Amino acid sequence: MNKPATPNSFRTGPDEQGMFGIFGGRFVAETLMPLILDLERHWNEVKNDADFRAELTDLSTHYAGRPSKLYFAEGLTKHLREVSSARGLAGGAKVYFKREDLNHTGSHKINNCLGQILLAKRMGKKRIIAETGAGQHGVASATVAARFGFPCVVYMGATDVARQSPNVFRMKLLGAEVRPVTAGHGTLKDAMNEALRDWVTNVEDTYYLIGTAAGPHPYPELVRDFQSVIGIEARAQILEQEGRLPDTIIAAVGGGSNAIGLFHPFLDDKEVRIIGIEAGGRGLDGIEHCASMNAGAPGVLHGNRTYLLQNSDGQIMDGHSISAGLDYPGVGPEHSWLRDSGRVEYVPILDDEALEAFKLTTRVEGIIPALESAHAIAHAVKIVPAMDKDQIVIVNLSGRGDKDVHTVASMLGMEI
Amino acid sequence: MATRIDRRMAKLRNEGRPALVTYFMGGDPDYDTSLSIMKALPGAGSDIIELGMPFSDPMADGPAIQAAGLRALKGGQTLAKTLKMAADFRAGDNETPIVLMGYYNPIYIYGVDRFLKDAIASGIDGLIVVDLPPEMDEELCIPALKAGINFIRLATPTTDDKRLPKVLQNTSGFVYYVSMTGITGSALADTGKVAAAVKRIKGHTDLPVCVGFGVKTAEQARVIGANADGVVVGTAIVNAVANVLGPKGEKTADPAEAVATLVSGLAQGVRSARLAAAE
Numbered sequence: 001m002n003k004p005a006t007p008n009s010f011r012t013g014p015d016e017q018g019m020f021g022i023f024g025g026r027f028v029a030e031t032l033m034p035l036i037l038d039l040e041r042h043w044n045e046v047k048n049d050a051d052f053r054a055e056l057t058d059l060s061t062h063y064a065g066r067p068s069k070l071y072f073a074e075g076l077t078k079h080l081r082e083v084s085s086a087r088g089l090a091g092g093a094k095v096y097f098k099r100e101d102l103n104h105t106g107s108h109k110i111n112n113c114l115g116q117i118l119l120a121k122r123m124g125k126k127r128i129i130a131e132t133g134a135g136q137h138g139v140a141s142a143t144v145a146a147r148f149g150f151p152c153v154v155y156m157g158a159t160d161v162a163r164q165s166p167n168v169f170r171m172k173l174l175g176a177e178v179r180p181v182t183a184g185h186g187t188l189k190d191a192m193n194e195a196l197r198d199w200v201t202n203v204e205d206t207y208y209l210i211g212t213a214a215g216p217h218p219y220p221e222l223v224r225d226f227q228s229v230i231g232i233e234a235r236a237q238i239l240e241q242e243g244r245l246p247d248t249i250i251a252a253v254g255g256g257s258n259a260i261g262l263f264h265p266f267l268d269d270k271e272v273r274i275i276g277i278e279a280g281g282r283g284l285d286g287i288e289h290c291a292s293m294n295a296g297a298p299g300v301l302h303g304n305r306t307y308l309l310q311n312s313d314g315q316i317m318d319g320h321s322i323s324a325g326l327d328y329p330g331v332g333p334e335h336s337w338l339r340d341s342g343r344v345e346y347v348p349i350l351d352d353e354a355l356e357a358f359k360l361t362t363r364v365e366g367i368i369p370a371l372e373s374a375h376a377i378a379h380a381v382k383i384v385p386a387m388d389k390d391q392i393v394i395v396n397l398s399g400r401g402d403k404d405v406h407t408v409a410s411m412l413g414m415e416i
Numbered sequence: 417m418a419t420r421i422d423r424r425m426a427k428l429r430n431e432g433r434p435a436l437v438t439y440f441m442g443g444d445p446d447y448d449t450s451l452s453i454m455k456a457l458p459g460a461g462s463d464i465i466e467l468g469m470p471f472s473d474p475m476a477d478g479p480a481i482q483a484a485g486l487r488a489l490k491g492g493q494t495l496a497k498t499l500k501m502a503a504d505f506r507a508g509d510n511e512t513p514i515v516l517m518g519y520y521n522p523i524y525i526y527g528v529d530r531f532l533k534d535a536i537a538s539g540i541d542g543l544i545v546v547d548l549p550p551e552m553d554e555e556l557c558i559p560a561l562k563a564g565i566n567f568i569r570l571a572t573p574t575t576d577d578k579r580l581p582k583v584l585q586n587t588s589g590f591v592y593y594v595s596m597t598g599i600t601g602s603a604l605a606d607t608g609k610v611a612a613a614v615k616r617i618k619g620h621t622d623l624p625v626c627v628g629f630g631v632k633t634a635e636q637a638r639v640i641g642a643n644a645d646g647v648v649v650g651t652a653i654v655n656a657v658a659n660v661l662g663p664k665g666e667k668t669a670d671p672a673e674a675v676a677t678l679v680s681g682l683a684q685g686v687r688s689a690r691l692a693a694a695e
Contacts, residue, residue, distance in 0.1 A: 017551065026551050027520060029476045031572040031597050033549040034579060183482065189473065196475045201598040203574055300521045300547065301473060313494040314525030315472040 010267035010343050013334060018217020020337035026216045028303045031200045040218045042123050047225065052122075056115055063147070064110045066229065069099045070237035070394070075364035076377075077384075084385035093247065093387035095380055097367070097397040098234045098262065107370065107399030108230060108258040109140035109211060115226035117144040120207035127202065128152040130209045131195040133160055133188035133254065134325035134372065135167025136399055137211030142176035150207075152176040155194040158186035160324045167403050185318040188254075188328045192302050212255025213332035216303030220332050227261025234394055235265050242392055248273040248383070251396035252375040253346065254290070254326035256335045258398035267343060276335060277375045279321035280348030288320035291348040292331050293339045306333040322351035322407065323371035325399075353378040355411055358401060370399035371407065420513040420541045421566050421589040424463055425624045425645065434641035436686045437626050438679055439466035439517060439650030441484035442501050443493025444657055445665055450488070452672040453657070454505050458512045460676040461683020465505075466544065466650070469498050469518030476546045478601030484654040487665065495522045495531070499538045506539030515542040515568060515589070520556065528556055532563040542566035542589045550582050557586050570594050571617055573605075580620045590624040590646060591617055595631075601651035604630035611643040634685030641689030649682055 013020040026036060046052040060066040073095045081092030100108040120128060128150045132138030138154040145152035154171055158180040161168050171178050184190040192215075199208045213223040238246050249266055251259035253276040266272045281289030289295065292307040299308040301316055309317040309329035321327040338344040349357075354371055357378035362368050369377060373396065380395050387393070401408075409416045418426075428435050438457050443450050457465055470485035470493050477485070502514050516535065523531050523545065535543075543560055550557075550569070557567045566589030574597060575583050584591065593614060596605035614625050627640050628648025637647045656678045660669040 026549060027547040028549060029546050029572075030549050030570045030583065031476075031574050031594065033551070034574045034576065184472075193473050193475050197478075197599045200476060201602070203597045297525075300519075300524055302475070303547070305524075308521075310521070310525065312525070313496075314522035315489060316521070 006341065010338065010341065011264060013337065014217060014221055018221070020334045021340065022298065023306050023333035023336040024217055024220055024304050026303060027300045027305065028216045029200060031203060035203055036216050038123070042119060043218050043222050046119060046122065052118060056118055059114050060111070060229065064104045064114060065102065067233045068102050070234055070241060071097045071099050073097050073365055076361060079360070079364045080381065080384045081389070087385060089386060091386060091388050093384045093389065093391035093393045095384060096238065096246070096392065096394045098230060098394055100230060100258065100396060100398045101367070101369065101373070101400035105136070105140045105143050106402065107136040107140070108227060108261060109137045110143065111229055111261065112211065112223050112226040112257060113137070113140040113144040113209060115222070116209045117148050117150070120150070120209070121148060123207065125207035126150070126205040128207050128209050129155070129195050129198050130211060131155045131188065131191040132211060133157070133191070133327055134323065134370070135160065135164040135171065135403060136325060136370070138176070138178070139167050139170050139174070141209050141211070142171040142174035145176060146174045153198065154178050155181055155191040155198070157188060157191045158182045160187055160191070163407050164324055164403055165406065187318065187324070189316065189318065196302070212257040213260045213334060214255045214302060214304060214306065214330060220304065220334055223257050224260045224264055224334060227257050228264045230258065230261040230396065231263060231265035234262060238392065238394060245269055245272055246392040246394045247387070248275060249394045250275045250277065250376045250379055252277045252326060252372045252398060253331060253335060254279070254328050254372065255330070256332040258396050260332060260334055262396045263338070263344060274344045275379060276344055276346045277379050278346055278348045279323060279326035279375060280350040281320040281322070282351060284348055287317055289348065290319040290321045290326055290328060292329055293336065293346040294348050296329070298336065301330055304333045306330050306336045307339070322354060322411065323375065325370065325372040326375065347379065349375040349378045355408065357381055358408060367397070368401040369397055370401045371404045373398045374401070419564070419566055419589065420511065421464065421515070424513050425590060428463060432690050434644055434686050434689050435463040435624070435626065435646035436461055436637070436679070436683050437464040437466060437628070437646050437648040438462040438653055439468055439648060440653050440657070440675065441468040441470060441481065441488050442498040443470060443488035443491050444484045444654070445487045445661055446491040447493065447497060447501065449667070449671050451501050451504055453675050454501065455508065456672040456676040457679060458509060460679035462512070462679055464513045464515060464646070466515045466517045466648070467498060467502060469495060469516055469522060471519040471522060474519060476599055478599040478651065480601045480651045480654050480658065483658065495526050499534050502540055503538040513541040514539060515544055516540055517544040518546070520545050520547050523556065528559055532560060532565065535565060536563060540565060542568050544568045544570070544592060546570065550585065553586055561586060561588065568592055573597050573613065577616070580617065584621045584623070587623060590626050591621060592648065593617060593625055593627045593644070595627055595629045598629065600629055602630055604632070604636055607639050610640060614643050634681045637682045637685030638689045641686045647686055652678060
């Protein structure tokens with residue numbers, strides 16, 4: 001790709017057509033187009049509406065538990081300083097965790113769901129549908145649907161239903177109907193196809209609550225804005241706690257909503273290095289990974305143009321990750337643009353590296369991170385020992401790992 | 417510049433009957449069988465052929481067409497082979513219009529300019545690309561029109577009078593009215609509502625209006641054809657192929673013959689449509 005000229009600000013996208021450079025857009029069937037335009041109209045009304053903001057802030061505070069803490073991960077910092085010393089470097093940056101795992105429902109997903117359920121209510125919709133990979137977004141959707149009295153259908157790949165059974169049960173307890181999707185590999189991509197098929201069928205009354213900063217415009221923008229509370233808080237918290245901006249911020253990228261939420265408020269802070277972590281799976285040499293920005297090419301899927309894992313005929317590949325939440329062959333369009341513009345680095349972390357970080361964090365911090373978040377921690381483990389002691393790294397701890405204990409146990413050959 | 421679609425539609429208008437538009441999946445279950453199906457279509461009474469381009473993630477399609485696409489991809493079908501199939505068909509039939517139908521990504525990856533050049537060389541007359549609404553016309557619609565290929569747009573029950581002009585603006589060949597909000601292969605919508613919708617669209621355009629999604633039988637083709645300029649049948653044809661494939665994909669009967677039998681019946685339906693309407 002030609003590298004675009006460096007813009008004055010990285011925070012002005014998308015344009016009126018929903019484009020971030022060549023990425024994004026509205027690649028949907030005509031049946032959905034009027035719905036998306038209607039959504040855009042409502043979104044433009046509410047995004048600067050004081051009443052809407054006040055209602056969302058109130059729910060975020062009293063229902064979801066915001067602001068989430070910015071926690072100095074002293075145990076991990078100490079451990080990585082020992083690693084640094086053992087290498088003769090005597091370094092090791094201070095590591096902070098943005099504790100999205102402490103939110104109600106256990107991940108960052110609630111931020112977006114609260115925003116969108118208020119939008120659905122304003123639009124007079126009667127029914128909520130959602131897709132989910134790890135089940136975190138499914139649980140958050142089922143939660144807000146229960147809270148606001150909407151019936152809710154969650155599409156979930158059959159493979160994910162099997163590997164995320166605790167979340168499936170939570171969704172059912174919350175009154176949602178979980179529909180397993182057997183097409184393809186039975187993962188997030190297939191769940192999203194099926195959710196779109198439901199939406200195109202039930203256009204009158206249904207709100208599609210997309211869980212990540214992807215899909216047709218305006219979803220990438222509105223999900224980003226609802227998730228930007230992560231970065232807005234983190235930026236203010238680090239200024240208060242350390243008196244300065246961090247040197248590096250790191251987040252895992254599947255569709256990329258927790259990452260764009262952390263990154264966006266920092267994009268114009270040129271001194272802050274920003275790193276997104278893709279699922280490297282079993283390695284980028286084969287096809288068992290989900291590193292669309294490192295090993296894919298721009299293409300069109302699920303309503304937007306973005307980096308995709310695909311073959312030379314434009315057929316989408318299934319990919320693989322130990323983490324169901326990162327198991328998606330695409331990525332939100334704004335990440336694709338940030339990649340090509342060079343503002344954000346995107347690097348892969350392998351399944352095994354994420355698993356090690358999962359175990360390490362559990363042991364030295366007493367925090368069980370989601371496998372998604374463990375990818376971001378794994379990259380911190382790699383780079384922090386070579387950094388100076390007076391440097392600061394923020395890792396987005398996007399969710400808690402209780403849902404992953406079955407997966408981890410089977411990876412470790414243990415029975416629970 | 418009149419295309420094969422324009423000429424065919426004018427001819428049928430003179431005959432006083434609607435067109436039978438038949439969709440099948442290119443490469444399902446394999447190239448040679450699929451080409452034999454395509455060659456059998458005009459003789460069985462198909463007026464316009466929609467040649468499906470398989471895609472891994474067909475978001476607007478029901479289970480039957482999803483499965484057909486996967487069979488085709490498993491059988492090694494690619495966009496290049498679908499274009500070759502059209503060219504092979506053209507060698508023996510220079511009259512029947514061919515419309516490629518599918519999703520944008522394979523075309524985007526093939527390269528729009530290269531695709532249009534090869535499509536023209538293969539005798540393609542029109543394109544239906546499900547995930548390219550008028551908002552994305554710069555991508556393929558405008559280049560296709562410049563190249564002399566019809567860009568056939570879908571209008572749906574959600575396309576209201578305010579939006580219709582935008583949808584119709586760069587549409588040519590015919591308008592494809594999707595009879596319901598839903599995926600391909602669902603149950604047919606209320607035919608009275610469909611007739612009213614066709615009338616509504618005709619108030620905005622002189623282009624022929626063909627109706628699809630949910631038409632499976634000769635009787636349905638007859639009823640829909642009483643008001644529309646064409647009737648599109650897809651899922652029923654794809655099912656006729658699937659029905660003669662065994663559990664391991666082996667053929668238990670000749671798919672081309674199975675499709676021809678179905679299409680002959682549908683052709684009788686559209687041929688009696690206007691008689692029925694006149695009664």
